Amino acid sequence: MTAADIPTEALRTRVAEQLRRARDRSVALTDAVDDDDLVRQHSKLMSPLVWDLAHIGSQEELWLVRDVGGRVPLRPDIDDLYDAFQHPRADRPALPLLSPAEARTYVREVRDKAFDVLEHSPLDGRRLEAGGFAFGMIVQHEQQHDETMLATHQLRSGAPVLNAPPPPPGRPLPAAEVLVPEGPFTMGTSIDAWALDNERPAHDVHVDAFFIDTAPVTNAQYLAFVEAGGYDDPRFWSEEGWAYRAKADLNAPRFWVRDGSGWLRNRFGHIEPIPPDEPVVHVCFHEAQAYARWAGKRLPTEPEWEKAARFDPATGRSRRFPWGDEDPGPEHANVGQRHLSPAPVGAYPDGASPLGVHQLVGDVWEWLDSDFHGYPGFEAFPYREYSEVFFGGDYKMLRGGSFGTDPVAGRATFRNWDHPIRRQIFAGFRCARDASREQSA
Structure with a gap:
């Protein structure tokens, strides 16, 4: 059931629950460290945690308090400070940012007013409010920044401060790859009330038959590439990737640590053995592409990935998620920071797609060999800076x-993008290969 199908008062309750859940996570991620850690820039790739926190409040004030609610601005004087397009991440520590105490007070005051706006909003009428879109957009925005703050935690030095239980154990899978049949499918969505502009509109796409890995590439599989000299052989790298490999002196996934003749990993401050059956994480697009070529395969395209994730050959329709239309539960996928690592391959059999592809949602973002662009009929909403300004750059999907x-942003139509050199994000990949005419028949 999407937000548009929920009765108004039930939707109001759901929005409130999602707002509280997102804020609980933001508080946990910022309360886990002291004020010195909050204002420190742990990497030039990331903002200080205190910037993310106040930015969350600033966006909530702009869209919910001022726009939807029509209320008097709380802090118009800080709008420019927390405009992500005016200040690159590397420059943000030098700005006159709110202190941790001021940021916490600010986001509380904004949230109090946002809840009052929610009580009076019809959650209908103009497009921004219909189905609670503005509230859903802000919930997703906060959760996206929470994931960014989680990545900042991975980059910080010092004693571990985050804890979570381990993911469930893995299980053997019936096959290493799955055939996705030739034919059209419906990509994107026009009916999910909280889908963002780049996910819209739904449109038919023809995809040739291809094979896709049943699971993401694991640490053990990737280690074989490392030990076979994959980082030293230009045959497997694009010209751009090879140049970056040399410039950045890449020789293994980020956060892998040499231990004699073997490897350990740094996971949120814990130095530990690398689990062989977990999906590899913290590799850039170039590394993923090089591995795929070394393995005699390639990376999937975006339409291929979405067809593998959503297409149900029995009905011919596209699902919201690989397992169906219901929101992710703990039996379906490793999402929501329930655990602090990818889960072993085969850990979520109930989350498999109709074609038998596993762990398409959660665990690791998957690099795809597609550039970022709008779908046919794309319309920027409610502002160009969310998607449109990124079209045509060097971004990979x-x-x-x-x-x-x-889970609020874990639907199978959700699109993410980044520069192909990024490794601090929780990204891995799976491979694909073309099917012959005989195999696709």
């Missing part, structure tokens, strides 16, 4: 979410 992605 990422789909499926990670263990740090919240």
Whole structure:
């Protein structure tokens, strides 16, 4: 059931629950460290945690308090400070940012007013409010920044401060790859009330038959590439990837640590053995592409990935999620920061797609060999800076979410993108290959 199908008062309750859930996570991620850690920039790729926190409040004030609610602005004087397009991440520590105490007070005051706006909104009428879209957009925005803050935690030095139970154990899968049949399917959505502009509109796409890995590439599989000298052989790398490999001196996934002749990993401050059956994480697009070529395969395209995730050959329709239309539960996928690592391959049999592809949602974002663009009929809404300004850049697509992605943004139509050199994000990949005419028949 999408937000548009829920009676108004039930939708109001659901929105309130989602707002509280997102804020509980933001508080947990910022309360886990002291004020010195909150204002420190742990990497030039990331903002100080205190910037993310106040930015969350600023966006909520702009869209819910001022726009939807028509209320008097709380802090118009800080709008520019927390405009992500005016200040690159590397420059943000030098700004006159709110202190941790001021940021916490600000986001509480904004949230109090946002809840009052929610009580009076019809959750209908103009497009921004219909189905609670503005509230859903803000919930997703906060959860996306929570995942960003989780990535900042991975980059910080010092004693571990985050804890979570381990993911469920893995299970053997029936096959290493699955054939996805030739034919059209419906990509994107026009009916999910909280879907963002780049997911719209639904449109038919023809996809040739292809094989896709049943699960993401694991640490053990990737280690074989490392030990076979994959990082030293230009045959497997694009010209751009090879140049970046040399410039950045890449020789293994980020956060892998040499231990004699073997490897360990740094996971949120814990130095530990690398679980062989977990999906590899913290690799960039170039590394994923090089591995795929080394393995005699390639990366999937975005339409291929979405067809594998959503297409039900029995009905011919596209589902919201691989397992069906219901929201993700703990039996379906490793999402929502329930765990602090990918789950072993085969851990979520109930989350498989109708074609038998596993772990398409959660665990690791999956790099795809597609650039970021709008769908046919794309319309920027409610502002160009969410998607449209990124079209045509060097961005590569990422789909499926990670263990740090919240279920509210974990639908199978959700689109993510980043520069192909990024490794601090919770990204991995799976491989694909073309099917012959005989195989696709």
